[in-house]
Amino acid sequence: xTLSAHTLRPLGTTGLSVTALGMGSAPLGGLYxxxxxxxxxxxxxxxxxxxxxxxDTAPMYGRGRAEHLVxxxxxxxxxxxxxxxxxxxxMQRARAGQDLPPAQERQRPGPTWHNxxxxxxxxxxxxxxxxxxxxxxxxxxxxxxxxLLYVHDIGAATHGPYQxxxxxxxxxxxxxxxxxxxxxxxxxxxxxxxxxxxxxxRDALEETDLDCCLLAGRYSLLDRDAEADFLPLAAxxxxxxxxxxxxxxxxxxxxxxxxxxxxxxxxxxxxVERTNALRGVCADHGVALGAAAIQFPLRHPxxxxxxxxxxxxxxxxxxxxxxSQDLPPAVWSxxxxxxxx
Numbered sequence: 001x002t003l004s005a006h007t008l009r010p011l012g013t014t015g016l017s018v019t020a021l022g023m024g025s026a027p028l029g030g031l032y033x034x035x036x037x038x039x040x041x042x043x044x045x046x047x048x049x050x051x052x053x054x055x056d057t058a059p060m061y062g063r064g065r066a067e068h069l070v071x072x073x074x075x076x077x078x079x080x081x082x083x084x085x086x087x088x089x090x091m092q093r094a095r096a097g098q099d100l101p102p103a104q105e106r107q108r109p110g111p112t113w114h115n116x117x118x119x120x121x122x123x124x125x126x127x128x129x130x131x132x133x134x135x136x137x138x139x140x141x142x143x144x145x146x147x148l149l150y151v152h153d154i155g156a157a158t159h160g161p162y163q164x165x166x167x168x169x170x171x172x173x174x175x176x177x178x179x180x181x182x183x184x185x186x187x188x189x190x191x192x193x194x195x196x197x198x199x200x201x202r203d204a205l206e207e208t209d210l211d212c213c214l215l216a217g218r219y220s221l222l223d224r225d226a227e228a229d230f231l232p233l234a235a236x237x238x239x240x241x242x243x244x245x246x247x248x249x250x251x252x253x254x255x256x257x258x259x260x261x262x263x264x265x266x267x268x269x270x271x272v273e274r275t276n277a278l279r280g281v282c283a284d285h286g287v288a289l290g291a292a293a294i295q296f297p298l299r300h301p302x303x304x305x306x307x308x309x310x311x312x313x314x315x316x317x318x319x320x321x322x323x324s325q326d327l328p329p330a331v332w333s334x335x336x337x338x339x340x341x
Contacts, residue, residue: 005320006051009304011082012240014190014211016147018082020298021323022054022307023047023316024244028069029062030115032250035311037069044073046313050320053079056214056242056307057141058086058152058194059133063116064140071141083143084214084242086152086194087133087179088170091119111264125154125166127174134182145187149179150194150214151204157197167203176208183211192239196263198230201239210239214307217245217263219300221252221278221293221335222271227300235302242305243297251275252293277338285331291322292331299332 005021028040044055057070067085074081094100101122110121124133130151137146154170156163169175179191190211193201201213213234218226220243234241247253251262251271256279260267267275275289282289297303306323310316 003298003323004051005323006053008053011148011242011304012190012212013238014148014240016082016189018054018242018305019052020305021052021294021320022056022082022242022305023052024307024309025055025057025066025070026061027309027311028115029060029066030113031061031111031309032114032311034114039312040069041073043310043313043316044070047310047316048073048077050317052316052320053081054084054305054307055081056084056244058089058150059091059137059140060086060089060121060152062113063119063121064091065113065115065117067137067140068117071143075142082147083141083145084148084150085137085141085146086150087130087137087175088123088125088152088154088166089121090124090129090133091117091136092122093119123159123166125151125170125173125175127178129169130175130178131182134178134187147189148212149182149188149191150212151175151179151191152194153196154193154204155195155197155200158195171207176204180208196245198226202230202233205233205237205239210237212240212242212304214242214244216243217248219243219297219303220246220248221289221296222248222262222274222339231300231302240304241302242307243303244307246293246297246306246308247290252278253290274339278335281334281338282331285328285334287325287327287331288322290318291325291327292335294319294322295325295327296332 003020007020008017011018057066182188192210192213194214196216248262262271279289308319
């Protein structure tokens with residue numbers, strides 16, 4: 001691959017440049033298991049030493065824990081880095097004069113955070129909610145700037161029948177207006193949507209000008225859902241794309257005998273069989289499936305960066321090696337042929 005993990009790439013019209021490989025932080029919140037603080041700090045420090053300078057986090061990840069960990073590593077760095085976080089959720093606790101809000105209405109169960117801080121996350125996409133989320137993230141991170149904000153998990157896949165309520169808060173209730181004001185004031189360099197569905201990103205472009213979006217799991221070796229419609233639209237509208245979830249919850253990086261997770265749940269047998277077919281193609285070419293999976297999104301010109309999660313120094317070191325590995329050109333056509341239709 002001609003790109004290295006630390007190659008800087010312009011992020012649309014934001015004036016920022018991000019490394020081709022960025023560091024995600026959902027696993028540091030305990031998404032798949034306990035991650036001790038010392039281990040998390042060592043992993044993030046290793047990512048920095050390997051040249052990664054784009055870091056993405058969110059209040060949701062461990063209900064604030066990931067932001068604390070990322071901030072701990074970044075705040076004393078003297079070299080420039082790019083930092084993104086998310087808005088749309090507030091972390092709350094009951095206190096005198098404030099009852100704990102009811103459990104969130106969700107279309108699907110939320111993730112289990114093994115290391116979470118003692119808060120309840122509540123959705124708030126309103127003007128005041130967006131600004132409070134931004135302020136809270138600055139405090140948890142302990143930094144003086146967040147470069148990019150993504151509106152987190154707005155969309156029917158998360159909210160189901162409650163989507164319209166949250167969409168109205170974001171559009172008519174001033175959520176987008178708050179982000180526009182932060183951008184106009186120079187407090188942030190850009191904003192967009194961060195979600196597991198591209199349709200809401202398309203819809204958001206009818207409401208406001210987005211600078212960038214973080215799309216998770218919908219443009220990968222296994223899931224090409226966004227390829228035909230949204231990626232060309234983003235390119236036409238000048239929306240820079242960051243891709244997350246390129247391993248689809250680890251399935252495309254795991255050994256064949258490891259637990260088979262796909263998009264946060266147990267992988268269906270049909271998906272396991274598709275993955276095994278891809279793994280066979282890669283084996284025929286003498287490359288790891290993980291290397292093909294991490295490089296795949298950046299073959300599309302609409303994609304600027306890939307963000308990847310890790311829990312150990314060994315994992316992020318392996319990811320960087322996979323990202324920089326030269327793959328035979330024929331592997332891509334063979335991978336396409338292995339998944340007809």
